[in-house]
Amino acid sequence: MSDLEERTFIAIKPDGVQRGLIGEVIKRFEQKGFKLVGMKMLQVRICNQLSPASQELLHNHYADLSTKGFFPSLIAYMSSGPVVAMVWEGKGVVKTGRVMLGATNPADSAPGTIRGDYCIHVGKNVIHGSDSVESAEQEISLWFQPSELVSYKSCAFNWLYE
Ligand code: DAT
Ligand code: MG
16 A cells, blocks of 8 residues: 555544534645545444444444543543544555644643644543554544545645655
8 A cells, every 4th residue: 555545543522523623623634635535423322222333432442541540431421422533544644643633631732733722621632533554544444344435536636745
């Protein structure tokens, strides 16, 4: 796979959706030049067999944090409303995406980053982004079926890359 086809998993968390930040987040990634290749809105409902996603999804997604004291509240927060799950593609999108998000704790996030500009508390930090190419691949396969992702050449490609 070409390095221009690197992909990351970005999710607007329930607070980001409720606070009307979906468009702002998409705008920032679009205007940077990254390409949207998958997107869906879903609510992870705990203890609801009929839901499109289950508690298991969040437990897998945050498996590395399962021993942390804040884990139960993190799962409750992430399932408290709809999230917008997206896959963005482009050269260096994983690392650059993390820079665009800002530090995990908004108190430490630089102004100009999404968390730096739009939130205050670590428990309501608006957005998720994969922290490595490997975790991006794992998270994308957790949240999306291969058939839900698209491949296409952006008409802006030649104006973004050389
Ligand atoms: P990030 O989301 O920047 O990758 P992470 O993977 O370490 O950060 O943690 C995942 C989420 O868990 C984070 O976005 C918010 C929550 N979280 C992390 N540390 C926390 C803490 N000390 N208290 C409360 N929530 C925390
Ligand atoms: Mg993380």
